[in-house]
Amino acid sequence: MPVISTATVVLAAAQAVSFATKDGWSISAKYRPAAAGKATIVLAHGVASAGGEWGRLTETLASKGIGSLSLDLRGHADSARGPSGPTDYSGFDARGQWPSAAEDLRAAAAWLKKKGVPDGRIAFGGASIGANLASIVAAERPSTPFLLLLSPSENYRGVFLKTRAGLKTLAAASPADSYAYVCVRRLEAEKRAAVVYAPGGHGVQMFEDAETFKRLTGWIASASAAPAPSK
Numbered sequence: 001m002p003v004i005s006t007a008t009v010v011l012a013a014a015q016a017v018s019f020a021t022k023d024g025w026s027i028s029a030k031y032r033p034a035a036a037g038k039a040t041i042v043l044a045h046g047v048a049s050a051g052g053e054w055g056r057l058t059e060t061l062a063s064k065g066i067g068s069l070s071l072d073l074r075g076h077a078d079s080a081r082g083p084s085g086p087t088d089y090s091g092f093d094a095r096g097q098w099p100s101a102a103e104d105l106r107a108a109a110a111w112l113k114k115k116g117v118p119d120g121r122i123a124f125g126g127a128s129i130g131a132n133l134a135s136i137v138a139a140e141r142p143s144t145p146f147l148l149l150l151s152p153s154e155n156y157r158g159v160f161l162k163t164r165a166g167l168k169t170l171a172a173a174s175p176a177d178s179y180a181y182v183c184v185r186r187l188e189a190e191k192r193a194a195v196v197y198a199p200g201g202h203g204v205q206m207f208e209d210a211e212t213f214k215r216l217t218g219w220i221a222s223a224s225a226a227p228a229p230s231k
Contacts (some may be wrong), residue, residue, distance in 0.1 A: 003197040012049050014024045020101040024083030025074040029108065032058055033115075034067025038225040039123045041208075042108045042137075043070040043104045044101075046128030047089070047157070048075035053127070060217050062158050067117070069108050073101050073130070099127065100155040105137040105153050119143035120228030125220075127203030130155040139140075139164040146170070146223035148216070149193065151180035151203045167191040168226075170219050172212070177202045196217065 007056040014030035021027060025060050030051055035041045041061070043054045050073040058068040072079040075076040075089030092098065109122050117160035119141065125148030126134035126218075138147040139162040146168040152161050163182065164170065182204065198206035207213045 007195075011059060013118045014068075015036050016059065017069075017111070018078075018185065019107050021074070021107040023074060023100060023103050025104065026081045027071060027074065027104050027107060029069050029071045030058070032068045034073070034117070034121065034224075035065030036174045037225075038067065039121045039180035039228075040067030040069060040112055040117050041125050041220070041224075042105055042112070042134070043068060043106060043150065044073060044124075044126035044130030045076070046070070046130050046151075047093070048187050048199050049127075049203075050075070052077070053154055056207055057204070057217070060213075061220060063168045064217075064224075066222045069112060071108055073104050076095075076149040079104070079140050093157070094131075096158050098159050101159075102136045105133055109137065109141070112172075118228065120145060123147065123224070125150070127151060129159055130203075132161050133160040135162045136160075138162075138167060145226065145228055146220070148220060149184075149187075150206060151177055152187075153179050153183045154186075163187070169222055170215060170216070170223075171194065172196040172198060172206055174198040174200045176200055192219065 015034050017031045018028045035165045051072045054070040120143040123146045124134040124138040127150040131149040131152035138144040149171040171187050173184040188195045198212040
C-alpha cells in the first residue's frame with residue numbers, strides 16, 4: 001500500500017533588507033526571493049500603514065514561487081530616517097511631497113537588479129496611494145511584466161495614477177469605496193486593466209473575502225509565469 005505524505009511546504013521567513021534612495025532616505029523592506037523563471041513584485045502600502053500589511057499575500061505568492069519585496073515607505077515603520085535624520089511621513093505629507101515616494105520603488109528595483117533579478121521579472125503593486133506610486137514606476141519601465149492596483153484613484157495627495165498601453169494590469173476595488181471604485185470602473189471601460197470587484201474593503205482589506213483573494217493571487221501567478229517582456 002503506497003504511503004501518502006502529509007508533509008506541508010515550510011516557507012522560509014522573509015528577509016529584512018534595507019537600501020538607500022537617491023534623495024537620501026533609508027528604506028526597509030521584507031524580501032522573499034523568487035523561484036527560477038518567476039517574477040518578484042515590489043509592493044507599496046498606503047498612508048500610515050507599513051509593509052507588514054502584505055504578509056498574507058507574500059506568503060501565498062512564495063508558495064507559488066513568486067518573489068516579493070514589501071516596502072516600508074519613507075516616513076513609515078522602519079523607514080523613518082530621511083536626509084535630515086529621523087522623521088515620519090507627516091512632514092512631507094504636509095508639504096505635498098508624496099510624489100517623491102516613487103523614489104522608494106525605483107530604489108527597490110535597483111536593489112533587486114543588484115541581486116540578479118532582471119528588469120523583465122520586476123513587477124510592481126500597491127494599495128491606495130501605494131497603488132498610484134506603483135503605477136508611476138511600472139509605467140516608466142518598459143520591461144515591467146505586470147502591475148497590481150488595489151484601490152487606486154486618479155489622484156491621491158498629488159500622486160497621479162499612470163497607465164501604459166501594453167502593460168499587463170489588474171485593478172481591484174469595492175463598490176463602497178467610491179473614490180477607488182469610480183477609478184477602477186473607468187480603467188475597465190477604457191480597457192486599461194483587467195478588474196476584480198470585491199464585496200467590501202479598501203486596499204488589502206479586500207483580502208478578507210476569500211474569493212477576491214483567490215482571484216487576485218491567481219491572476220498574479222498567471223502573470224508571473226508568462227514570458228518576460230522584452231526591453
